[in-house]
Amino acid sequence: xxxxxxxxxxxxxxxxxxxxxxxxxxxxxxxxxxxxxxxxxxxxxxxxxxxxxxxxxxxxxxxxxxxxxxxxxxxxxxxxxxxxxxxxxxxxxxxxxxxxxxxxxxxxxxxxxxxxxxxxxxxxxxxxxxxxxxxxxxxxxxxxxxxxxxxxxxxxxxxxxxxxxxxxxxxxxxxxxxxxxxxxxxxxxxxxxxxxxxxxxxxxxxxxxxxxxxxxxxxxxxxxxxxxxxxxxxxxxxxxxxxxxxxxxxxxxxxxxxxxxxxxxxxxxxxxxxxxxxxxxxxxxxxxxxx
DNA sequence: AGCCAGGCTAAGA
DNA sequence: TCTTAGCATGGC
Numbered sequence: 001x002x003x004x005x006x007x008x009x010x011x012x013x014x015x016x017x018x019x020x021x022x023x024x025x026x027x028x029x030x031x032x033x034x035x036x037x038x039x040x041x042x043x044x045x046x047x048x049x050x051x052x053x054x055x056x057x058x059x060x061x062x063x064x065x066x067x068x069x070x071x072x073x074x075x076x077x078x079x080x081x082x083x084x085x086x087x088x089x090x091x092x093x094x095x096x097x098x099x100x101x102x103x104x105x106x107x108x109x110x111x112x113x114x115x116x117x118x119x120x121x122x123x124x125x126x127x128x129x130x131x132x133x134x135x136x137x138x139x140x141x142x143x144x145x146x147x148x149x150x151x152x153x154x155x156x157x158x159x160x161x162x163x164x165x166x167x168x169x170x171x172x173x174x175x176x177x178x179x180x181x182x183x184x185x186x187x188x189x190x191x192x193x194x195x196x197x198x199x200x201x202x203x204x205x206x207x208x209x210x211x212x213x214x215x216x217x218x219x220x221x222x223x224x225x226x227x228x229x230x231x232x233x234x235x236x237x238x239x240x241x242x243x244x245x246x247x248x249x250x251x252x253x254x255x256x257x258x259x260x261x262x263x264x265x266x267x268x269x270x271x272x273x274x275x276x277x278x279x280x281x282x283x284x285x286x287x288x289x290x291x
Numbered sequence: 292a293g294c295c296a297g298g299c300t301a302a303g304a
Numbered sequence: 305t306c307t308t309a310g311c312a313t314g315g316c
Contacts, residue, residue: 024297025297115297115298118296118297118298119296119297119298119299119311120295120296120298120299120311120312120313121296121297121298121312121313121314122295122296122297122314122315122316123296123297124296124314124315125296125313125314125315126296126297128314129313166312169312169313169314170312170313171311171312171313172299172310172311172312172313173299173311173312174312176299176300210299210300211298211299211300212299213298213299213300214298214299215297215298215299216297216298216299219297232297233297234296234297234298235295235296235297235298236297237297253306277297281297
């Protein structure tokens with residue numbers, strides 16, 4: 001059952017590993033034998049870095065690659081975005097460190113469910129819980145003799161109970177995932193309608209979901225809906241903004257940081273945040289610098 | 292061993 | 305409106 005690989009051009013600067021495996025925006029991609037494996041919309045894919053693009057292979061032999069292109073945001077003008085960043089030594093260092101880092105466009109439900117697992121968990125643990133959940137509920141799909149699983153739907157999760165979810169080590173987050181899955185399965189909130197909303201309305205809508213606050217809403221709006229105004233402020237980004245941009249400020253509240261980021265990085269807050277996050281996670285020492 | 296993790300809810304001031 | 309305790313689990 002060998003499938004021939006295909007090639008996505010115009011992705012020369014793309015760095016798959018930092019974008020898919022090591023970025024903290026998506027949690028389902030696995031690095032195996034020099035390829036990166038994952039599932040998009042029920043199809044298994046494997047991807048590999050090539051000199052002038054991305055080599056890929058799908059479990060669906062009739063796959064024309066359009067889903068993958070959309071997921072990778074292959075047509076995005078990354079050069080223009082980087083040019084539009086404010087002149088800033090930290091941002092410049094972050095881009096220089098990982099110039100091939102990109103944002104992707106995930107499926108909204110999977111992204112939302114993933115970040116419902118994120119509070120008070122490390123990224124490695126989030127990945128473990130989500131893979132466990134996939135194996136428990138997801139539809140299997142194989143590629144190269146490896147078995148993967150699609151992400152469980154909201155209806156599938158809503159049909160279960162909290163103890164089942166807790167058996168996948170998600171602790172108190174089980175209540176939130178179950179509650180949100182039920183709101184969506186019941187048609188209480190329509191995730192497909194969120195894409196047409198402007199950013200503030202979308203934030204408000206997502207925050208109606210159980211366990212979703214501003215930070216998780218921003219993650220979903222950025223990583224799944226492509227809303228560039230979204231600037232998720234987690235503990236790391238908060239430290240970065242505080243230490244690097246307001247080294248002597250006291251009583252810096254989340255509200256103040258949100259306002260600063262929205263203005264200063266406009267209109268590319270989402271990308272700026274992603275580069276800064278990736279950079280600080282690999283250079284925590286920059287936070288030691290005293291202002 | 293002890294600190295901390297891509298936060299949120301709800302209760303109390 | 306603003307603060308804060310409590311939350312489950314495990315990597316390092």
